[in-house]
Amino acid sequence: MAASTLPAPAIRCRELCDLPPAESADFILYIMSAFRRTGWNFALQQAVYLAQDLNKPLLVVELLSCSMPFSSNRLHRFTLDGMADNARRLKNRGARYYPYVERQKGQAAKLLGRLAQKACVIVSDDFPNYYAPGEQALNIQPRVSTIAVDSNGLMPLNAIPQAYPSAYAFRRFLQKHLPVHLVSPPHPDPLKDAALPMLPDRLFRDLSEEFPPSFDLIGDRSDSALSSLPIDHSIPPAPCTGGTTSARLRLTRFLDHRLEMYAQYRNHPDLDVTSGLSPYLHFGHISSHEIFFRLSEAQQWSPDRLSPEIRGRREGWWGLSPAAEAFLDQLVTWRELGYAFAFLREDAARYESLPDWVRQTLESHEQDPRPWLYPLEDFEQARTHDPLWNAAQRQLVREGIIHNYLRMLWGKKILEWSAGPRQALSIMLELNDRYALDGRNPNSLSGIFWCLGRFDRPWPQRPIYGRVRSMSSDNTARKVSVEKFLSRFANRGAKK
Ligand SMILES: Cc1cc2nc3c(=O)[nH]c(=O)nc-3n(C[C@H](O)[C@H](O)[C@H](O)COP(=O)(O)OP(=O)(O)OC[C@H]3O[C@@H](n4cnc5c(N)ncnc54)[C@H](O)[C@@H]3O)c2cc1C
Structure with a gap:
């Protein structure tokens, strides 16, 4: 049968078990664990392609494990919203x-393990992280052809030769x-033109009897739905809905109403002009390719507008409006810088991965008095003692997000008010990954390690920080507008 859906680019596919497809087996198995979406997803596209090519049914298994560190009502609810959307x-598409x-x-x-016995080929998501999601965390060792596919960003991770030391x-x-x-x-919708054989009901019934699929749970948004799961119930769901539909609504709102103010006002917590897409990017509910495509469409962009002689400069590369260029610098340069670092450096989450000059300067100030x-x-x-810091922390605890500018202040102050840089690192990781919807992501490491000096240059000497850049709440309050933010997150206990 001629395949109408193209395979994913070879550079995005990594063989985890290099065996020929088991042609007599029952289906192609796609384990969706990081790119939790049905379009703009190279891993699903590769699975569809293989199903067409081998004329086999496609089974898409989306997993939510309770073994992941920091599993809580908050993270489960957001993931379950996405599962309900998927x-x-x-429903009634070519895949089960x-x-x-x-x-x-x-x-x-x-x-x-059971599904692997029946699969011709397994396709999984290749996501660089210090807490591997999905099946990687479950440590299965398949004895069947298995491919991990990279649908993380615009630049294939395998095409990046080194962990770069700076955004520049x-x-x-x-x-x-x-x-x-x-x-x-x-492909925006890889199942659209795919003509695949359906998985026999008998096979699905047998599997379902042993391991009932969770259709009831994913559709249940009641408070009691999560109560029987062995996860942390002390962290409530965030006041937002997960899933591709919500992500697309946010993207539209951003492009229509916020983007034009982005370059000028993105650092102002009171103005709230950023996209709010990081949780959706983290859970794979939306892809940076789709965001890039929608932005390009809105600005009638084509590749001939790229400037070839730009040499690392931020402005003028894409040939887009200054606001769009500023946004793409975050979405593409900064986001993928962190993904590449986590993909290429096994020690990315460890203190020792900081540059030598950073460790030397921080350690030489470790004995500095700490007021x-x-x-x-x-x-x-x-x-x-600091109302602005406390407000930022309350936003994190209540809503699962922190505005980026205050997040930088948040991390810098944890460095200043901890016994040493190692303690600061562990506190930042713990709080960010426990409470933030977008935590446990390569960019959690980028942001946290940036506070400690990664991707930055030396600055003038300061107590405790040494030559690492410092930040102060007073300066922050002078530079960016925070009055509304402070009153919104004033100390009112756990209430919103
Ligand atoms: C201490 C600290 C911890 C952080 N932890 C995380 C985290 O756990 N997960 C996370 O995704 N980001 C993290 N960041 C980066 C940044 O704060 C968020 O990506 C950003 O605030 C998300 O808001 P937004 O989606 O509205 O961003 P927008 O400004 O709309 O940007 C669009 C997208 O670009 C990417 N992006 C934006 N800023 C950055 C940045 N500085 N570094 C890398 N990518 C960026 C994000 O994917 C974001 O969704 C952290 C930063 C700091 C200083």
């Missing part, structure tokens, strides 16, 4: 959708090497 999108929420640790591994150096690399990859984006010193609990409960 169930709607895959199988949402599976683990009710006890170890169940998902058993399900995957990475931007220079991108300016030279990204254009060729822009012409092969993932303020707080343990994790005081930080967590927003019990510092």
Whole structure:
């Protein structure tokens, strides 16, 4: 049968088990664990392509494990919203959708082991992280052809030769090497034209009897829905809805009403002009390719507007409005800088991965007197002397987000008010990954390690910081508007 959906580019596919497809087996298995979406997803596209090519049914298993560190009502609810969305999108399509929420640790591994026995080929998501999501965390060792596919960003991770030390150096690399990859984006809807055989009901019934799919749970937004799961119930769902539909609504709102103010006002917490897309990008509910495509469409962009002689400069590369260029610098340069670092450096989450000059300067100031010193609990409960810092922490705890500019201040102050840089690192990781919807992401490391000096240059000497850039709440309050933010997140206990 002629394949109408093209395969993913070879550079995005990594063989995890290099065996020929088991042609007598029952289906192609796509394990959706990081790119939790039905379009603009190279991994799903590759699975559709293989199903067409081998004339096999496609089974899409979306997993939600309770073994992931920091599993909580907040993170589960957001993921389940996305699963409900995917169930709607895959209804009556060429693939069979199988949402599976683990009710006890170890169940998902058993399900995957069982499915692997029946799969011709397994396709999975290649996501660089310090907490590997989905099946990587479950440590299955398949004895069947298995491919991990990279649908993380515009630049294939395998095409990046090194972990770049700065955004400038990475931007220079991108300016030279990204254009060729822009012409092969993932299919917006890879199942659209795919003619696939359906998975026999008998097979689905057998699997379902042993491992019931979680259709009931993903559609249930009641408070009690999550109560029987072995996850942290003390962190409530965030006041937003996960999933591709919500992500697209946010993207439209951003492009229509916020983008034009982005370059000028993105640092102002009171103005709230950023996209708010990072949780959706983290859970894979939206792809940076789709965001890029919608932005290009809105600004009638084409690759001939790229400027070839730009040499690492931020402005003027894309040939777009200054606001769009500023946004793409975050979405592409900064976001993918962090993904590349986490992909290429196994030690990305460890203190030792900081540049030598950073460690030397921080350690030479480790004995500096610290007028303020707080343990994790005081930080967590927003019990510092600084109202702006406390407000930022309350936003994180209540809403699962922090405005980027205050997030920088938040991290810098944890460095200043902890016993040393290692303690500061562990406090930042703990709080960010426990509470932030976009936590546990390569960019959690980028942001946190940026506060400690990664991707930055030396600055004039300061107590405690040494030559690492410092920040102060007074300066922040002078530079950007925070009055409304302060009153919104004033100390009112746990209430909103
Ligand atoms: C201490 C600290 C911790 C951070 N932890 C995280 C985290 O856990 N997860 C996370 O995604 N980002 C993290 N960041 C980066 C940044 O704060 C968020 O990406 C940004 O605030 C998300 O808001 P937005 O979607 O409205 O961004 P927008 O301004 O609309 O930008 C669009 C997208 O670009 C990317 N982006 C924006 N700023 C950055 C940046 N500085 N570095 C890398 N990518 C960026 C994000 O994917 C974002 O969604 C952290 C920064 C700091 C200083």
